[in-house]
Amino acid sequence: MYLERLKTTGDFLSISREHEWSLPSGEFTLNNGTQVQVLDTGVIQFTPAQYGNKDIVLSSGIHGNETAPIEICHELIQAVILEKLNLAHRVLFIFGNPASMNLAERFVEENLNRLFSGAHSKGEGLCNKERVRAKQLESYVSDFFNQVEAGRYRCHYDLHTAIRGSKNEKFAVYPFLHGKPWKKSQLQFLLACGVNTVLMMQSPATTFSYFSSSQFAADAFTVELGQVKAFGCNDMSRFAEAKQTLSALISQGELVYGDFNAVDYELFNVHRTINRTQQQFTLAFADDVENFTAFKQGELLAIDGEQQIVAEVDGEAVIFPNAKVAIGQRAILTVLPMQVDERFQ
Numbered sequence: 251m252y253l254e255r256l257k258t259t260g261d262f263l264s265i266s267r268e269h270e271w272s273l274p275s276g277e278f279t280l281n282n283g284t285q286v287q288v289l290d291t292g293v294i295q296f297t298p299a300q301y302g303n304k305d306i307v308l309s310s311g312i313h314g315n316e317t318a319p320i321e322i323c324h325e326l327i328q329a330v331i332l333e334k335l336n337l338a339h340r341v342l343f344i345f346g347n348p349a350s351m352n353l354a355e356r357f358v359e360e361n362l363n364r365l366f367s368g369a370h371s372k373g374e375g376l377c378n379k380e381r382v383r384a385k386q387l388e389s390y391v392s393d394f395f396n397q398v399e400a401g402r403y404r405c406h407y408d409l410h411t412a413i414r415g416s417k418n419e420k421f422a423v424y425p426f427l428h429g430k431p432w433k434k435s436q437l438q439f440l441l442a443c444g445v446n447t448v449l450m451m452q453s454p455a456t457t458f459s460y461f462s463s464s465q466f467a468a469d470a471f472t473v474e475l476g477q478v479k480a481f482g483c484n485d486m487s488r489f490a491e492a493k494q495t496l497s498a499l500i501s502q503g504e505l506v507y508g509d510f511n512a513v514d515y516e517l518f519n520v521h522r523t524i525n526r527t528q529q530q531f532t533l534a535f536a537d538d539v540e541n542f543t544a545f546k547q548g549e550l551l552a553i554d555g556e557q558q559i560v561a562e563v564d565g566e567a568v569i570f571p572n573a574k575v576a577i578g579q580r581a582i583l584t585v586l587p588m589q590v591d592e593r594f595q
């Protein structure tokens with residue numbers, strides 16, 4: 251049984267990577283009273299003996315080759331199990347796709363981060379391990395939030411890295427809130443993580459962060475920390491603030507920020523999503539063109555079959571351009587700068 255090894259090493263990441271798609275559940279209690287429950291491979295829940303009012307989900311490795319956040323979460327989990335970090339709140343850590351970590355790939359068969367909010371079960375006859383995993387992850391998150399009394403504070407930070415370089419190295423995606431106000435306190439939290447750039451989505455999505463935001467009213471974000479690198483090849487000093495702030499989030503009753511200052515942030519409204527619809531799909535710019543590169547109105551962005559897709563307005567900037575996505579999926583997100591206004595509370 252892996253539990254003895256987990257107790258002595260705290261290395262839940264290695265155990266998860268050795269059990270790519272499932273791991274028998276098990277539990278134990280730390281000397282400080284924190285209950286440790288392994289729910290599945292990559293899924294570990296911590297319940298302090300006396301816990302505060304926050305229910306916190308930290309996920310990473312939803313894409314297997316996005317290693318910096320996996321390394322951060324690995325170290326946090328290890329610190330908790332080895333009792334170097336005392337938790338103040340209930341926390342659910344998720345390593346999303348251990349099998350794709352072992353391949354050093356984004357996914358094995360299908361992009362896990364397009365399979366939430368029930369998308370795992372759409373498309374008749376379609377079944378694969380990522381679909382099964384998405385459904386399981388939904389139920390772990392759902393149980394985690396629902397196991398305790400209603401009305402508690404919920405958050406979910408789904409940690410990723412971008413495929414391309416980015417003019418803004420760290421940025422977050424604020425899922426569509428269906429007209430609810432964006433929270434300044436969340437911008438402050440992200441800033442404390444070293445993330446000053448936030449994109450406001452304008453429509454529902456099948457991502458993990460949208461799932462927690464829409465179904466559980468959690469403060470949920472996709473957070474992009476740097477660029478894809480192999481395990482061990484990240485300059486972790488670039489993510490020190492993120493690790494420190496996440497550690498504080500789970501170990502301190504409340505986080506305290508300085509005054510909110512709009513000039514600290516670079517905010518972007520999502521202008522449109524460009525989907526790949528045809529087999530023949532090419533981007534009109536090179537692989538080293540970074541996220542947040544702005545185009546002039548009329549400049550060519552992509553060719554989708556016969557259709558030329560051009561920038562609609564001056565300053566339309568590209569995020570996550572990827573010509574290799576499956577047909578029907580997002581190939582580019584475009585954004586325009588925006589300011590803090592009355593829609594932020």
Ligand SMILES: O=C(O)CCC(=O)N[C@@H](CCC(=O)O)C(=O)O
Nearest residue numbers: 363411412413414423457472570
């Ligand atoms: O750099 C890229 O092309 C992708 C990085 C990544 O995985 N981003 C997430 C964003 C999810 C969201 O829109 O909230 C993804 O594409 O799944």
Ligand SMILES: [Zn+2]
Nearest residue numbers: 313316410411
């Ligand atoms: Zn990702």
